[in-house]
Amino acid sequence: MDALLAKSLSKTYHARQGTVKALDNVDMVIRKGQLFGFLGRNGAGKTTFIKIAAGLLLPTFGSMELFGIDVLRQPREVRERIAIVPQEGKPFYHLTPREHIEEYLRVRGRAAEAAKSIADDLLQAMGLEAYSHIPAMLLSGGLQQRTLVAMVLATGADFLFLDEPTLGMDPFARRQVWDVIRRAGRNGSTVLITTHYLDEAEQLTEELAVIEGGHVLYKGSAESLKSKVRREVRLHFDRGFTSKELESFGEVYSERGGLTLMTTRVHAEELTRAALERGIAVNVGPVTLEEAFLTLVGKSIEEDEPGGAWA
Amino acid sequence: MTWRSQSNAVLRICWFNGFLGLMRSPLVFVALFLTPLSFLFFIYVLAPRAELPFGVVGGLLFSCLFTGSGMMNDCAYLRLERQMQQVIITSPLRPISWVLGMALSELVFTIPALVLFSIVLVLVVPISLLSFLALVGVIFLTWLLATSLGFLLSTFFRTLREIWPIGMVVFTTLSVLPPVFYPLGYIPGSFRWVAYIAPSTFASQLAARAAGLPAASVPASPLLSSATGELVGLVLLTALFIGVAMRFARWRDP
Numbered sequence A: 001m002d003a004l005l006a007k008s009l010s011k012t013y014h015a016r017q018g019t020v021k022a023l024d025n026v027d028m029v030i031r032k033g034q035l036f037g038f039l040g041r042n043g044a045g046k047t048t049f050i051k052i053a054a055g056l057l058l059p060t061f062g063s064m065e066l067f068g069i070d071v072l073r074q075p076r077e078v079r080e081r082i083a084i085v086p087q088e089g090k091p092f093y094h095l096t097p098r099e100h101i102e103e104y105l106r107v108r109g110r111a112a113e114a115a116k117s118i119a120d121d122l123l124q125a126m127g128l129e130a131y132s133h134i135p136a137m138l139l140s141g142g143l144q145q146r147t148l149v150a151m152v153l154a155t156g157a158d159f160l161f162l163d164e165p166t167l168g169m170d171p172f173a174r175r176q177v178w179d180v181i182r183r184a185g186r187n188g189s190t191v192l193i194t195t196h197y198l199d200e201a202e203q204l205t206e207e208l209a210v211i212e213g214g215h216v217l218y219k220g221s222a223e224s225l226k227s228k229v230r231r232e233v234r235l236h237f238d239r240g241f242t243s244k245e246l247e248s249f250g251e252v253y254s255e256r257g258g259l260t261l262m263t264t265r266v267h268a269e270e271l272t273r274a275a276l277e278r279g280i281a282v283n284v285g286p287v288t289l290e291e292a293f294l295t296l297v298g299k300s301i302e303e304d305e306p307g308g309a310w311a
Numbered sequence B: 001m002t003w004r005s006q007s008n009a010v011l012r013i014c015w016f017n018g019f020l021g022l023m024r025s026p027l028v029f030v031a032l033f034l035t036p037l038s039f040l041f042f043i044y045v046l047a048p049r050a051e052l053p054f055g056v057v058g059g060l061l062f063s064c065l066f067t068g069s070g071m072m073n074d075c076a077y078l079r080l081e082r083q084m085q086q087v088i089i090t091s092p093l094r095p096i097s098w099v100l101g102m103a104l105s106e107l108v109f110t111i112p113a114l115v116l117f118s119i120v121l122v123l124v125v126p127i128s129l130l131s132f133l134a135l136v137g138v139i140f141l142t143w144l145l146a147t148s149l150g151f152l153l154s155t156f157f158r159t160l161r162e163i164w165p166i167g168m169v170v171f172t173t174l175s176v177l178p179p180v181f182y183p184l185g186y187i188p189g190s191f192r193w194v195a196y197i198a199p200s201t202f203a204s205q206l207a208a209r210a211a212g213l214p215a216a217s218v219p220a221s222p223l224l225s226s227a228t229g230e231l232v233g234l235v236l237l238t239a240l241f242i243g244v245a246m247r248f249a250r251w252r253d254p
Helices: A046-053 A075-079 A097-107 A112-125 A141-153 A171-186 A198-204 A222-228 A243-247 A265-278 A289-304 B003-024 B026-046 B049-081 B084-089 B095-124 B129-156 B160-175 B189-195 B199-210 B227-248
Strands: A002-015 A018-031 A035-040 A061-066 A082-085 A159-163 A190-194 A207-212 A215-220 A233-237 A251-255 A258-263 A282-286
Touching: A002 A046, A002 A190, A018 A046, A018 A190, A018 A207, A018 A215, A035 A046, A035 A171, A035 A198, A046 A061, A046 A159, A046 A190, A082 A141, A082 B084, A097 A112, A097 A141, A097 B003, A097 B084, A112 A141, A112 A171, A141 A159, A141 A171, A141 B084, A159 A171, A171 A190, A171 A198, A190 A198, A198 A289, A207 A222, A207 A289, A215 A222, A215 A289, A222 A289, A233 A265, A243 A251, A243 A258, A251 A289, A258 A265, A258 A289, A265 A282, B003 B026, B003 B095, B026 B049, B026 B095, B049 B084, B049 B095, B049 B129, B049 B160, B049 B199, B084 B095, B095 B129, B129 B160, B129 B199, B129 B227, B160 B199, B199 B227
Parallel strands: A035 A190, A035 A207, A082 A159, A159 A190
Antiparallel strands: A002 A018, A002 A061, A207 A215, A233 A258, A233 A282, A251 A258
């Protein structure tokens, strides 16, 4: 059985300023136990998708099932099996991280002993032990976010929706959270995670989808997305080449005061030689997921010129 | 989740949002006393001594009605600013348990004021145990009514900026303008029925009766201005508010 099955899912927002299609005929399947990533620009439709899947928003058209249960008709049954970290959610200002985890588990029906034991484990795993008795209002933004993620991951729900869970966290904290998310996956939870950190998506997810303007542009592994752009190498020149000179070799964009080119291995060798002959410094590396994402979404923007940005 | 688990969850919400909230923000404690005590002070200074009991009963009801304002503020804040309502209800917890837990936690904030005004009332008006229990019943219904209204309103806000003006208009109209702090008899006889547009008038008149305060010399109408009529009115309005809140409370955005 699939963990999530969306068919022809559409959502149109109506406002005084006009109408915006946040999701347009989206089909999506997420397998049980999978760590699945959702990538897309701000307003691409990721959060809208998650809100519909979690039963927090009604779609304009289409269907959504979680573990074979209709989210629209049987929201209560769905809620029994899910937990969500909302985008830019914040914990209760007066509760400590420990209280957040324990009280949320108790509200979800867990016994006091079990809640305490899970809280002990999670606080340690998420690096929150030292802050476990400090009210959230006195914690930094990153620690508050960790608290929120910890209370949701503590549930071990069958389906975890994590909407930008590591927003505002330092690189160490992000890695701690990744470990706990991976552990949730190993324990059988299906995880849908949205993120703007492409390294996070690459590290964490087994499969990902790129969404833009309410359409799914790509669904598959991070590796195959990188190969899909048919560029293997990235070159960065601080100076010495013009954009026009490089355009015929691949995609060029300005970066850090110079030019970055994504191209094939053959062209890379040719240009590296030319750069060395001219005495121009060149930085060579493999194409990253971020660049593959920029290429894929960039092409879509050029082709479609979609409308405004909606959550 | 079983009913027992749901009940436990309601008490947990009351504990962490009410008791822990109050213990860690003692200023809320002071804020909740301040307005009704100010009214009581002015009534004590400016009004004839005979009107003081109305001020005390008014303070009791005002505190109770303002649980609705607190409910509206907290629910809207937790949904819009902190998004904790979304976290809590995407769980086995029934949404009604969340609402009840929040309503109880708002009552926790109000209990100190209710206790204070009850003590003052006992000091200024000789009141029997039966009358006091009747008063508690009125306060219970008023709490249900106010928190249902507060929750219902909270679901319609799209930004936090809307809360303050709408809250002020609704809860001032409910608690200050109608005869909550003053006797119904102060309103000219032919206009007294207008006061009953506010549900709080039913509560205040019942509370005044329970406390043994004199009724208005000219009733608003024979039907309304009887204890039975007022009780039926308050119960019906409370049921209506609860029903509407449950029906239109938006767990899912359209």
